[in-house]
Amino acid sequence: MSSRMAGSLLLRHAGGASRRLFSATATSPAARPLLAGGEGVQGSWVRLMSTSAGTQAKDEAAKAAAAAAASNKGDGEKKEVAVNSYWGIEQSQKLVREDGTEWKWSCFRPWExxxxxxxxxxxxxxxxxxxxxxxxxxxxxxxxxxxxxxxxxxxxxxxxxxxxxxxxxxxxxxxxxxxxxxxxxxxxxxxxxxxxxxxxxxxxxxxxxxxxxxxxxxxxxxxxxxxxxxxxxxxxxxxxxxxxxxxxxxxxxxxxxxxxxxxxxxxxxxxxxxxxxxxxxxxxxxxxxxxxxxxxxxxxxxxxxxxxxxxxxxxxxxxxxxxxxxxxxxxxxx
The missing domain is CATH 1.20.1260.140 (Alternative oxidase)
Known part of the structure; x- marks a missing residue:
């Protein structure tokens, strides 16, 4: 038998063995729960990854919306707080006149x-x-x-x-x-x-x-x-x-x-x-x-x-x- 024919038989034998090996693995009891509903391992994994990615995207969108709302709220609060310091430092408590109206001067205070x-x-x-x-x-x-x-x-x-x-x-x-x-x-x-x-x-x-x-x-x-x-x-x-x-x-x-x-x-x-x-x-x-x-x-x-x-x-x-x-x-x- 020539060396070419021997090599061909060896490849066919190895191919059949590999098909039997992967077929046995796919139908093994450990793998059957993943195949429920007629789906393969690859389909189940793709569906799982797609679901995870969608959930993550929704979470990120929710976080972005919350951050935008917080930013808008913060901007509104900043507009309400008067900056009455030379250095631009905001005071938590607004200064008022004796009649209760807001004090608008930063160069001097009511008690001065x-x-x-x-x-x-x-x-x-x-x-x-x-x-x-x-x-x-x-x-x-x-x-x-x-x-x-x-x-x-x-x-x-x-x-x-x-x-x-x-x-x-x-x-x-x-x-x-x-x-x-x-x-x-x-x-x-x-x-x-x-x-x-x-x-x-x-x-x-x-x-x-x-x-x-x-x-x-x-x-x-x-x-x-x-x-x-x-x-x-x-x-x-x-x-x-x-x-x-x-x-x-x-x-x-x-x-x-x-x-x-x-x-x-x-x-x-x-x-x-x-x-x-x-x-x-x-x-x-x-x-x-x-x-x-x-x-x-x-x-x-x-x-x-x-x-x-x-x-x-x-x-x-x-x-x-x-x-x-x-x-x-x-x-x-x-």
Missing amino acids: TYSADTTIDLTKHHVPKTMLDKIAYWTVKSLRFPTDIFFQRRYGCRAMMLETVAAVPGMVGGMLLHLRSLRRFEQSGGWIRALLEEAENERMHLMTFMEVAQPRWYERALVITVQGVFFNAYFFGYLISPKFAHRVVGYLEEEAVHSYTEFLKDLEDGKIDNVPAPAIAIDYWRLPANATLKDVVTVVRADEAHHRDVNHFASDVYYQGMQLKATPAPIGYH
Whole structure:
């Protein structure tokens, strides 16, 4: 027998054996439960996988729908929660006014509002006696001259310009006293808080007048320039002589009182429209709902008169050879 014929017989024999083996396996008792209903192993497995895949798809669709619903609900809740923080941090509890309405300001809180003391003496003037007093006085007078030329009687823009500068001394003085308190491990007598409150109060003046007068581009550029120069000059001046620095601010506030008095005169004479007070001013100074610009200028002028007295008092304390920490700071604005 040739080798080709022997190979052919061997293949036929192996094929028959394999058919008998797989046939026996398919009809074995262990496999019969899978064949119930006339289905083969492959059909049952495909049906099982299809059912499993369908169930999984339904589960995924349900989860997606639930996630979408939760997202929509979350978006709705976010729209209802007011973001009343500079950093955008949401508060779980909304702030409200005394009448129960929602508080909408993020730059100050309801307990930081106050009623200005409008009975303060507006005519008070510190007569310069020493050489430092005279230098401080004439320095402020020389600064007023270009301001009068630039703004003339546009008191809204003039007030905005003044407040960007007036908010600098309190911050610089409070910062330097804070650092000295840390270096010397000593109390400040409340002066750090008093000066920082002054800076914050002046900043709120600015936020108010921004609603009244919209600055032009060159006025904004002037603010940046003046503030940059004044901050550095006052910083080094306070390091050299705090009593001189406070005296300068005292005279600056005297000029501010004078400027706001002229502002009020033009409002009373009808040269400037006495428009309704900005909402931020009504809430900050606890003004009546029908308050006008005249009411706002009146309370701002009272604040400036208070700053005048505080800074002249601080300079007097230094003149007496005392440290501010040894003399309690005057009562604040609240």
